[in-house]
Amino acid sequence: MKIQKAFFALAQIITLVLLLVANSFILDFIMNIENGYEKSANHFDLKECQTSPSGLVFGFDPKHFSIETRKMPSGKSLSELFRNNDINGPKSEKLIKNISELIDLRNLRSGNTYGFIASNPCIEPDYFIYEIDASKYLTCELKGDHCVNLQYRNSELKREHASGIIESSLWNALEGQNLSLDLIDQMEDALSSSVDFHHVQRGNTFKLIYNRLYIEGKPTQSGDLLAAYFETDYGEHFSISFKPNNKKGFYNLKGSPMVSRFLQAPVRFSRISSGFNMRRFHPVLKYSRPHLGTDYAAPMGLQFYLLGPESLKQHLILQVMEIL
Incomplete structure (x- = not known):
């Protein structure tokens, strides 16, 4: 009788232990499932609901x-x-x-x-x-x-450079370097006292260093010219940007301002509507003929600049030759 009671007591203890172990496994299993759902839910929210700044x-x-x-x-x-x-x-x-x-x-x-x-x-x-x-x-x-x-917006300046050789026209060479009109105008301002951009020749070369503005990681057409170099048949021309007293100006390699009493051309070369061309297609006559001059597009308010003595002298000589 005592043996039977002991056996039942042992069986009850073993059953209780097994139940505790089983409960532990079941509880752990349930917790893992809940954690899995929670992770899935969090992952879903981050992926579907958040948008990148771009x-x-x-x-x-x-x-x-x-x-x-x-x-x-x-x-x-x-x-x-x-x-x-x-x-x-x-x-x-x-x-x-x-x-x-x-x-x-x-x-x-x-x-x-x-x-x-x-x-x-x-x-x-x-x-x-x-x-x-x-x-x-x-x-x-x-x-x-x-x-x-x-x-x-998030913005930053990146240092860039461009260089090229003139094959057909200066405009095509600059456009081929993806330079904005703003940078082209800055280049002309920097070198206008030493280079006549209306009479550049095939084989002339240029180099520019500038800061381009990037907005949200994308390049814009805005930027600041830092240095310009232009080689013509008459030599090399350098122009460096400098801001003494917080006023921007351009200077040559000797530190002298790139300004002159007279400029090399009356308007910016970007205003040329029709350049010198020995085989220009005439828009009215509908055939090719020499165009021995330079035409400018002159909208209301366009600025003209006084030329130097040599340019004025050449202009007068051409006028006299035309009359004779």
């Missing part, structure tokens, strides 16, 4: 906001723009006042991007945005206090 539009995620952008029309004021989009009265006046504290409203440019952003496309927009330039824009709250913030 995917944002004016700081807003297109997945969660309705973003409508347009181009600023010519000749329209900000009040007209708001009125055409049902923003009137005190709201319009408050927005214009807040915006005018950050930017000069006279500098609003046609062609610049503006837009409206809404958290729900079925109701009135929450924000108005205006792009001042490639590096900054305004964000205006259309509700609440109508706060206006000036936002800056």
Whole structure:
């Protein structure tokens, strides 16, 4: 009898131990499943809900906001723009006042991007945005206090260089190096007192060093010329940018300013509409004939510059020869 009771007691102990072990395994299994679901949920949120900075539009995620952008029309004021989009009265006046504290409203440019952003496309927009330039824009709250913030995009300057040999024309050589009109104008300013860009020859070479502006990792057409080199049939010409007293200027290798009493040409070479060409196709006569001159496109307000004595002398000689 005692043996039987002992046996039952031992069996109960063993059963209890087995139950505890089983419960431990089951509990661990359940915890692993829950952790797995939690990790999956977290992974899903990060992948599906977060947008990289490059995917944002004016700081807003297109997945969660309705973003409508347009181009600023010519000749329209900000009040007209708001009125055409049902923003009137005190709201319009408050927005214009807040915006005018950050930017000069006279500098609003046609062609610049503006837009409206809404958290729900079925109701009135929450924000108005205006792009001042490639590096900054305004964000205006259309509700609440109508706060206006000036936002800056991530930007950096990168040192770059370009060089080339003139094969057909200087313009084609510069364009082939993907140089912006702004940098071309800076090069002409730097060397205008020593190089006549209207009479460069095939085989002439140039080299430029400049800082290009990058916005959000993308190159822009803006930049600052640091140094320019141009080799012509008459020698080498150098021009280095320097800012004494915080005023930018260009200097030669001897430290003398690259300025002259007279310039080499009356207008920028980028204004040439038709250059010297012995076989120019005549747009009216419809056949090729020599074009013994240089035509300029001269829109209203174009600046002309006084030439040097030699250029004036050559011009007078040509006029006399033409008369004779």
